[in-house]
Amino acid sequence: MASRIVATGRATPQTCISNHDLARRMATSDEWVRSRTGIAQRYVMASGESLVDLAAEASRTALSRAGIKPAEIDAIVVGTISSDYGFPSFGCQLQHRLGIDTIPAFDVAAACSGFVYAVSVADASIRAGDWRRVLVIGADALSTMVDWNDRATAVLFGDGAGAAVMVGEPGPRGVLGSLLRSSGQYWDLLAVRNRGVQTTIDGEARRQSDDAIKMKGPELFKLAVKSMADVTLQVAQRAGVRLEDLELIVPHQANLRIINAVAQRLGLPPEKVFTNVDRYGNTSAASVPLALDEALESNRIRSNDLIMLNACGGGLTWGANLLRW
Ligand SMILES: CC(C)(COP(=O)(O)OP(=O)(O)OC[C@H]1O[C@@H](n2cnc3c(N)ncnc32)[C@H](O)[C@@H]1OP(=O)(O)O)[C@@H](O)C(=O)NCCC(=O)NCCS
Numbered sequence: 001m002a003s004r005i006v007a008t009g010r011a012t013p014q015t016c017i018s019n020h021d022l023a024r025r026m027a028t029s030d031e032w033v034r035s036r037t038g039i040a041q042r043y044v045m046a047s048g049e050s051l052v053d054l055a056a057e058a059s060r061t062a063l064s065r066a067g068i069k070p071a072e073i074d075a076i077v078v079g080t081i082s083s084d085y086g087f088p089s090f091g092c093q094l095q096h097r098l099g100i101d102t103i104p105a106f107d108v109a110a111a112c113s114g115f116v117y118a119v120s121v122a123d124a125s126i127r128a129g130d131w132r133r134v135l136v137i138g139a140d141a142l143s144t145m146v147d148w149n150d151r152a153t154a155v156l157f158g159d160g161a162g163a164a165v166m167v168g169e170p171g172p173r174g175v176l177g178s179l180l181r182s183s184g185q186y187w188d189l190l191a192v193r194n195r196g197v198q199t200t201i202d203g204e205a206r207r208q209s210d211d212a213i214k215m216k217g218p219e220l221f222k223l224a225v226k227s228m229a230d231v232t233l234q235v236a237q238r239a240g241v242r243l244e245d246l247e248l249i250v251p252h253q254a255n256l257r258i259i260n261a262v263a264q265r266l267g268l269p270p271e272k273v274f275t276n277v278d279r280y281g282n283t284s285a286a287s288v289p290l291a292l293d294e295a296l297e298s299n300r301i302r303s304n305d306l307i308m309l310n311a312c313g314g315g316l317t318w319g320a321n322l323l324r325w
Contacts, residue, residue: 004166022155042143042158044159061163077106110319131168134167145157145199182317188214192212285313
């Protein structure tokens with residue numbers, strides 16, 4: 001039994017903030033942000049919006065494309081470090097929002113690697129015969145955790161939710177392999193010490209600098225490039241797949257320079273790497289499923305193509321999933 005992603009969906013908040021908008025609020029410029037990151041705009045949560053609602057919207061799209069009713073799902077696995085509440089989990093809130101009862105629903109906290117981790121967890125349980133149909137989510141709202149006075153961090157992040165329906169089926173298609181890695185020694189390269197507080201860009205409340213995302217950008221940059229390139233190569237080698245046979249890589253969209261450097265290390269031409277970081281910024285766990293959904297929508301992925309998903313994020317966590325579509 002293999003597991004296969006049969007459909008995807010995505011949702012973003014309504015508020016879109018361009019670099020020019022940010023330049024009116026802080027000492028930055030469109031030129032600086034574009035040249036350092038490739039980001040032109042990002043969607044951010046406003047007061048009263050719920051990330052669980054966005055995940056429910058993305059889930060309904062994916063389920064309807066898969067022709068599967070919510071009641072037919074066996075489990076919900078959510079890659080996230082954001083939640084409307086401290087607890088219960090995002091998974092339980094989403095389960096309630098979708099009107100499904102008693103199935104397991106839980107979160108996998110791996111920051112920007114959350115979706116890649118969640119796909120691996122769902123794949124393992126489907127292979128073991130525990131579940132047949134799984135809703136896998138990547139959702140985050142890191143814009144609610146930034147200090148809007150910290151220009152080096154605030155310009156990078158956006159919010160969103162992506163969903164994938166994975167089903168168990170015999171045959172050669174589906175997840176060929178996954179590899180997950182963590183290195184807690186680097187925990188303070190990207191961290192938020194107070195997740196309970198939610199502050200939106202339009203709200204009155206402001207995060208104390210100590211409670212906001214703290215990032216050591218240059219160190220993180222180097223580790224992200226090395227870890228994403230290494231894990232991609234290792235997953236391919238384990239599966240006996242040559243990198244040149246990959247049709248498309250759908251990487252975590254943190255920064256265009258990181259994505260380009262990973263592709264260069266792996267010797268992959270730009271046309272084999274999907275990017276949409278220019279329109280979304282770094283949406284953490286949502287970034288891979290948002291990109292996957294757009295890659296499918298723009299016909300960049302066809303049946304039987306070899307596809308690689310990879311990511312790196314706070315933790316440090318990193319990982320990759322190799323799929324035959
Ligand atoms: C954050 C990052 C974009 C900074 O890029 P960089 O090339 O290292 O930045 P530079 O060294 O060229 O520039 C730093 C300067 O720009 C300034 N600067 C920082 N943010 C700025 C902004 N938004 N606008 C204008 N200037 C800014 C700094 O104050 C610093 O000025 P100084 O030299 O006078 O002290 C880069 O380190 C990065 O992308 N790191 C990885 C971050 C990431 O992706 N995290 C998530 C991983 S999952």
